[in-house]
Amino acid sequence: MPKAKKRKAPITNNIIVDPSSSKPQARRTLIRRFHVLLKKKAQLEHQLSNDDGSKHPHGSLTEVKLALTEVGNEIEELGGLEAYQRMSSIGQGNDRGGGSEKYLISWLKEMMIHETCQRLKQRHLLLEVGALKPDNYRSCTSWLDAAPMDLKSRHPDILEQDFLTLDQSSHRAKWDTISLSLVLNFVPEASDRGRMLRYAHNMLKEGGYLFLALPLPCVENSRYLTFEHFRLLMSSIGFNELKSRWKHSGKMVYYLYEKTSPVQTEMDFSKKQILRSGNRNNFVVLIRD
Structure with missing residues (x-):
């Protein structure tokens, strides 16, 4: 009897955060998680919109759609953009x-x-x-x-x-x-x-x-x-x-x-360039036509 395939783990690691919490650590955790999820959502949507029939980093087209659904579900479970705004608004309090x-x-x-x-x-x-x-x-x-x-x-x-x-x-x-x-x-x-x-x-x-x-x-x-x-x-x-x-x-x-007027430079801001090593984040701004 063939061995059953092991189901792939979801691409997101659910973090249980109460969106109504006003504790600073809970608020920061929620906002960071939103950033991760929205970036992943944009990547998956880009893969779907540029589908050429080739293999996707996240598997088949069906698996990409499933991953996109899982991301969307977690965003909603965390309260959607409303929860993000509420946490940010709390952070702006006097x-x-x-x-x-x-x-x-x-x-x-x-x-x-x-x-x-x-x-x-x-x-x-x-x-x-x-x-x-x-x-x-x-x-x-x-x-x-x-x-x-x-x-x-x-x-x-x-x-x-x-x-x-x-x-x-x-x-x-x-x-x-x-x-x-x-x-x-x-x-x-x-x-x-x-x-x-x-x-x-x-x-x-x-x-x-x-x-x-x-x-x-x-x-x-x-x-x-x-x-x-x-x-x-x-x-x-x-x-x-x-x-x-x-x-x-x-x-x-x-x-x-x-x-002011743009300043000409020889630096290429259209591609990622590793400027520092070690335990760093991946935030970057790219300038493309």
């Missing part, structure tokens, strides 16, 4: 140091943007991508006009919209500042991260600003990124670093860039 907008507001005020706007009776146009609350900038309404948006809106005043599907022609050179706070690291595909940064450059006015907030390990502990490599990558798109804030014992890094 009892946890407040949201990243306080750094952007502080930097804009250091550059006297608020005084210039009030003197000229103009409003500074801010596109807030990944907004979890509609009123993060309510203290600045006299000089700043914020347009909050997110993939899944949690409030009627937050536009439900994928930044990567925004019409580029209607948004070209429209915004004074674009905020990508804990957004870039949530994009599953490395090439889409690069595309997001290039879109932001296109949508900013000349001399406009990009505010970027990332988990510190994305830059400090990646095998494919260093602080210098990331600075050169951003410069190649056309972003000049004006401000940065982070510390070795911290969890976040905050950047403020000014839109």
Whole structure:
């Protein structure tokens, strides 16, 4: 009698996390798991959309579909994007140091943007991508006009919209500042991260600003990124670093860039390059046509 085939283990390792928990460790575990699952989901969907009948890394076409279903089921079991947003929103509470907008507001005020706007009776146009609350900038309404948006809106005043599907022609050179706070690291595909940064450059006015907030390990502990490599990558798109804030014992890094002309470099940002060895993460941003 032929020996029964051993069923393959699921490609995901389920982590039991209560999505309603507000404990920092539980929240970080959930968010990290979402990143892994969404990246895997994007890889599997890419394999299906480019199917040429050849062998897939995850087996046959049927097995790829099964793996995709398992990933989708785990995402739903963890509460979907709603759970991710809820955890992120908890992290923005005042009892946890407040949201990243306080750094952007502080930097804009250091550059006297608020005084210039009030003197000229103009409003500074801010596109807030990944907004979890509609009123993060309510203290600045006299000089700043914020347009909050997110993939899944949690409030009627937050536009439900994928930044990567925004019409580029209607948004070209429209915004004074674009905020990508804990957004870039949530994009599953490395090439889409690069595309997001290039879109932001296109949508900013000349001399406009990009505010970027990332988990510190994305830059400090990646095998494919260093602080210098990331600075050169951003410069190649056309972003000049004006401000940065982070510390070795911290969890976040905050950047403020000014839109400039792209700087030519001999470095190839379209491919992964191992820059550091050891126990590192795989976060990377790729710039492709």
